[in-house]
Amino acid sequence: MFKNITLFSLQTFSTTGGIQKMTRTLSHALNSICTTNNWNFKLASLYDNNSDLMPQYIPKENFEGFNKRRIPFMLKMGFSRQKQDVIILSHINLALVGLLIRLIHPKTKIWLIAHGIEVWRPLSFHKRQLLKQCDKVICVSAFTKTQMYNWHKTDPAKCIVLNNALDPFMKIPDKFQKPAYLLDRYGLTDSGPVIFTLTRLASTELYKGHDRVIHAVADLKHKFPGVKYVLAGKYDHEEGIRVKQLIADIGVTNQVILTGFIKEDELSDHFLMADVFVLPSKKEGFGIVFIEALACGLPVICGNADGSIDAIRNGELGTAINADNETELIDCIDNLLSEPLKLTKRKHLKDTCLKYFNEQSYISTLQKLLTDA
Secondary structure (H helix, E strand, O other): OOOEEEEEEEOOOOOOHHHHHHHHHHHHHHHHHHHHHHEEEEEEEOOOOOOOOOOOOHHHHHHHEEEOOOOHHHHHHHOOOOOOOOEEEHHHHHHHHHHHHHOOOOOOOEEEOOOOOOOOOOOOHHHHHHHHHHHHEEEEEEHHHHHHHHHHHOOOOHEEEEEOOOOOOOOOOOOOOOOHHHHHHHOOOOOEEEEEEEEOOOOOOOOOHHHHHHHHHHHOOOOOOOEEEEOOOOOOHHHHHHHHHHHOOOOOOOOEEEOOOOOOHHHHHHHHOOOEEEEEEOOOOOOOHHHHHHHOOEEEEEOOOOOOHOHHHHHHOOEEOOOOHHHHHHHHHHHHHHHOOOHHHHHHHHHHHHHHHHHHHHHHHHHHHHHHH
8 A cells, every 4th residue: 555654853964962863763764664665755854954964864855854944844744735644743842733734634644753851741732732633652762651641641552662773874883992093082091991971961951960970980080090981972051161160179170071072973983982881861761872882882871760771671781770879870880890891791782782773673663553554
């Protein structure tokens, strides 16, 4: 049976974050499914320009960027004469688009992707209406599915858990040597243990837990004199001032390295450079960065009260801690750093992660959902 499928996105290619990465992978998977089945696929992005497209994900004829032009975006998508079988909204902030399509094309199936904090809260009237009227809510983690019911009493039968998958174009390492150019860039040694965090550092998102890791390093430096904490990610002005002051106040200037933004083509090498990845966040919808670290054979420590649990397979692939318990965080890092990270462990983490979070499994689940629709 022929199908027309459209994915609506706020932003996909013009910036990099967890939701953007997820949407790229989703678009690539949907395009692959539609190509195989001779269906039509279209990605429409509100904030991207046409020139922002990364053509390895989808061909240019399947993409339209609206460059923040909200009215043309709404009108063209809502009043399109082409029959749409399934509309997928990548974010709850596209609720008005979904409601308009539902009004004009009542037989079109409306699916919503539910990530994390954007739906773990009270919602406006039109967003609540979308939740009532959409046909499926694709939750990126079991935790988010639970939150959909706790916050909004969303029918569990319409909520499907589909964990995020690894970006199909991520560079997966074959070997696990620490990259010499990064050791040189950051003044590291092969023997000194390296703790690594990659996250957006925003003054409005203090739940990420990087400040607690900084405090932990102040304790750990006495047992591990050569320890370094590489804290990576773009930071806003206010958070940059706060973090730098914290580093100075607790005396870890020689241990903590702020890198700022990391280019995508250096991401895997940064995971290879480290001995443990730590992000004791309390509000991750899933945490794509965890599976990226694991795919590079890097042990992971995460929080135990959000969607991170799905990314580590309930403890099979990593360690979840109480993010508010500093002693537990210190002890967990200590235990991992005290035991040398062996090649066999790195390979096991990589292979197991790829077993669960590969794109082909993701495509198979999506294919079944779309076929049933």
